[in-house]
Each structure stands twice: as structure tokens, then as C-alpha cells.
Amino acid sequence: MESLSNRKKVVSNKEMTFMERIYLPAILSGMWITFKHLFRKNNTTKYPEEVREFAPVYRGQHVLKRDEKGRENCTACGLCAVACPAEAITMVAAERNKGEENLYREEKYAETYEINMLRCIFCGLCEEACPKEAIFLTDRIVPSNFERGEFIYGKDRLVESMTDRIDITKRQHTGKRTEK
Numbered sequence: 001m002e003s004l005s006n007r008k009k010v011v012s013n014k015e016m017t018f019m020e021r022i023y024l025p026a027i028l029s030g031m032w033i034t035f036k037h038l039f040r041k042n043n044t045t046k047y048p049e050e051v052r053e054f055a056p057v058y059r060g061q062h063v064l065k066r067d068e069k070g071r072e073n074c075t076a077c078g079l080c081a082v083a084c085p086a087e088a089i090t091m092v093a094a095e096r097n098k099g100e101e102n103l104y105r106e107e108k109y110a111e112t113y114e115i116n117m118l119r120c121i122f123c124g125l126c127e128e129a130c131p132k133e134a135i136f137l138t139d140r141i142v143p144s145n146f147e148r149g150e151f152i153y154g155k156d157r158l159v160e161s162m163t164d165r166i167d168i169t170k171r172q173h174t175g176k177r178t179e180k
Helices: 018-022 024-037 079-083 125-129
Strands: 062-064 089-095 108-116 135-137
Touching: 018 024, 079 089, 079 125, 125 135
Parallel strands: none
Antiparallel strands: 062 135, 089 108
């Protein structure tokens, strides 16, 4: 019978030599590799005492930025949600009421803004798509947890506080214009 792929491998049942049967060369070869590794520098970082240096392009926890006056930059345009390949971002837009000019920059704002951190692949397309430079990926590590529900980050965890501003100057794109 002829095979469909025309790819076949002939297997031989060749007798092993005496040295192959006693496995001594293979054992000595493995021992030699282990012996060489004993004198190499250890690559392990002792985490709490030593903190590993992250690359400047590391993408960690998200942050929704505020402007200098403390107003949220996000205008709920939805471009970040559309650009997200994992569909991890959901938002609900709302109209700004009178007296809320000090909270939101534009007439439209994100009433709810959620990122499912279990779905997020930290690609950075959300920050590239944002025309208002409202969302950035910081150099902070997303903390681990045992409950799935705690990985849905809402505005309470994403919007930066005015007392603890996050420096994202390394993440900002050069040549991108900012609107006021």
C-alpha cells in the first residue's frame, strides 16, 4: 500500500555495541556536564533581598492617568477596547453633569472602566490606541491572588490618586501630541 505523504522512515533494529550496552560513556558524559555547572555563576535572584532590574519597555499594571488639575483623561471613546486583541477592556460611557468639571476633562467620561487582568496579554495596544494618553502600562507588577473575581480591575484600582502620582515618562511615546 502506498502512503499518502510519501514520507516514511525506515527503522533498523541494529545491535548495540558493548560500550553502548554498559551505558558508561553516557553516564560519564552526564556527570561531566553536571560537574561543569557546579562552578558557573548562579542566575537565581534571591527575591526579597535582591530586586531584579526590569527592562525599560516592561509592561506591567495598567493606570488611568489624570491631568495636572486632577481630572480623568479618559473620555470613553472606546478605542482601547477595540484595539485590545484579548477583549479584556469593557467600559460604559456617561455624560458629565454640571459641577463635575473638576472631575472629568470632557463632556463624556467612562462611568465604569474595567480590565480583566486574567485575559489581558499586556501587549500595550490599548495605550497606543488612546488619543488622550489616558491609559498606560506601568512598571509595577500585577499582584497575584487566589480569587478570580479580584482580577477584574475597576476604576477604583486603575485611576491614579493625586497623592501617589505614577511617573510614565519612560512609557510616553515621543512625537505623540497631547491635547488639553
